Amino acid sequence: MSEQDRYRPEEVERAARDFWEAERCFEVGEEEGRDKFYCLTMFPYPSGQLHMGHVRVFTISDVIARYQRMRGKYVLQPMGWDAFGMPAENAAIKRGVPPAEWTYRNIDYMRGQLKRLGYGYDWSREVTTCRPEYYRWEQWLFVRLFRKGLVYRKNSIVNWDPVDQTVLANEQVIDGRGWRSDAPVERREIPQWFMKITAYADELLERLDSMDGWPDSVKTMQRNWIGRSEGIELSFDVDGEAEPLSVFTTRPDTLMGVTYMAVAAEHPIAEKAAAKDEKIAAFIEQCKTMQAAEAALETMEKKGMPLGVSATHPLSGEKIPLWVANFVLMGYGTGAVMAVPGHDERDWEFAKKHGLPITQVIAPADGSEVDVAEAAFTDYGVLVNSGDYDGLDYQQAFDAIAERFEAEGRGRRTVNYRLRDWGVSRQRYWGTPIPIIYCDDCGAVPVPESDLPVVLPEDVEFTGVGSPLKEMAEFVDVDCPACGKPAQRETDTFDTFVESSWYFSRYASPDCATAMFDAREAYWMPVDQYTGGIEHAILHLLYARFFQKLMRDEGLSSADEPFTNLLTQGMVLKDGAKMSKAKGNTVDPQQLIDRYGADTVRLFMMSAAPPEQALEWSDDGVQGAYRFLKRFWHAVHQHRAGGAVEALAPDALTAGQKDLRRKTHQTIAKVSDDIGRRYKFNTAVAATMELLNAINRFDDNDAQGRAVVQEALEAIVMLLAPIVPHISHALWQALGHASAPVDEPWPQADDSALEQALVEIVVQVNGKLRGRIAVAADADRDTLCELALADENVQRFVADKTVRKTIVVPGRLVNVVV
């Protein structure tokens, strides 16, 4: 091979990029009558450089987009920036660079990296969430929702750092202490804005049933997160209280087993008891040092104290002690629970620890014995020790008890959700300003539409102590839009999940200055294929679904769901942990691109593991991908060096030529299925490697031999075009074509090339492999059995034994049972 023919990825890739850019290959309008395909990836946070997780997810999406384009779809694949967030503030504190400047600089660098990787994006639609022309529509929608009653303000708990005098994110709390100050974190209640996602709980839940394009695991996680449960709310009279204590239970059948009740530390009854008892006051004070994160609450030691107050059991009339406990949450249900230690794990442990009585009121339906003194019995069963209700099953008891409480006006059937309303306020600077003005007379007043956007000042002095917005009189001091008196602007900003809850629609009309979206939204939405990390399975994907319904109900969209098909790719791990900037274990893809080129990096990412599986990063293997591309390059050039290739005559082939041709068409069929249906890019790559190995072993310089090789090489070029588009671009031309693969149709397998006269059948004796036989593809059952038993090795194991049964799986195996 001549020096001239050496594979030089940088040159090859520049030429392909120049072609795509000059031809504006990936810029799309809205062509009626064409079969649109909207292929989207979760947009990146501009953290500085791309990391391997980005490369992985963007490559997956690009492979799908390019494949669909070759299948004739009219493909939109946009890109943008989830540009607000904490890291920009941290960088500002650390390096004294304003968050805006840092963010825009990162975006410019990362955009360059994305272009170098050859992704087929329509850059004319780029969206950046920290720009006022983007977030103004978020503010606009928020104001509309405010007027509709779908947003409200209430007190909510945050992590408070008493030394830095600032609110901490859960991530900034390390072992219960502030990450900078190392001071023990406190719970603090502050007023915050909430969006009523619970108003859509039922729809968010029910639509999951018909979302066939989503993985079951994600749907299950969302179902559990929403946590719909049917139960009854019932009330217990409390001594010395005018108001009865209300609790929710999904197990009214265990009502007679209630031996104590527990309330949250913030519950009024607990606060009242604390006023009279220092020990209770001290306990409640101690509960305030708990963290806000649920995982922390669930794993901590369960503690409680008796309040010295009794409630009356509504059925038996017995007195039941009231406790305050750190595991009861004020924000879930009514802030109080009835405890049935005989039939609930947590109640049982708490009762054991504090010497509270444990009684059995449910017995196993199969009549077996259980001892609730040993362990809680939590299954459904038959009621015992429950007076009139003895002998009823769960459903009968549920109905009977619900009816009784409803008749007495002391309770009602109700549905409870685990899902809580979405708190969108953040006490941070680098985010979308919440468009609210506080007036002493008028209260919280939304900023009028004509005054939007509320622009976030970008030129700020950033100290890290409190929000700089609070210090800016020109931002804070405004006139009340309602009455005109002096008022203050809200200085909290939105959770950055708000921006990522609707960006997918904005790509359709990114330049629309007069509305959130225009008619182009209806052309492109919903997204046909959405790809992103599994870590977003709940929050982002649920908030985006919620926003789609809000936008639909505002008349902005007609789509019920934003994402038709979802592919959740696994994380890229390094040293067993998620690769992330926060953990400092990133591998810079840039070095690999510089050394081997984008195609090698893309190929390695796609061949190392199936997309939905976690991928443990290792530097080995990238070499292998590079070697394969070199072999591929050389195979094409060596083949072309043999001169002109004549047309293939499929009926005039030798057996060896037919074998290679069959392999070619088997590969086309397999890769089409792997990419188009299974999303298994790793096995697609493996199949093309096998075909190349077969070509290299194929030693036939006959005219038809060369024609078969030409066909095989062309197949590999096309099948790999979505994965390694640059080298495919070059090799397609090297194979004698004037066109570009990006404009060519996807190859089709020729069924007649797949036909095979003889097939290999496996013979087992008692399920163990004992031989192989070559038989005609259409051999019948009896022939197969006969040939199987005739096999020499099989005979050794069957010999004198009696054949009890023979199982034949046509085209696969014969199993002789002796």
Add this chain to the structure above:
RNA sequence: GCCGGGGUGGCGGAACUGGUAGACGCGCCGGACUCAAAAUCCGGUUCUGGCAACAGAGUGAGGGUUCGAUUCCCUCUCCCGGCACCA
């Protein structure tokens, strides 16, 4: 703690609907080329025994269903993700 996912050679992984365990790649071993090295090419590579044919074992652990289990069921264990203010 709760919810979801995973555990297969020295390593990444394959086996799609219960039917040949280990495709493909990495690494390693041997050979060719070279003064030598790199690169490249050829051959071998689950473990144990055997010159070989072949036999036995084997998919985190234990049990079950089945002619047959990496695949289905039960119990356990370890790892990863999420848990509402990381994005």
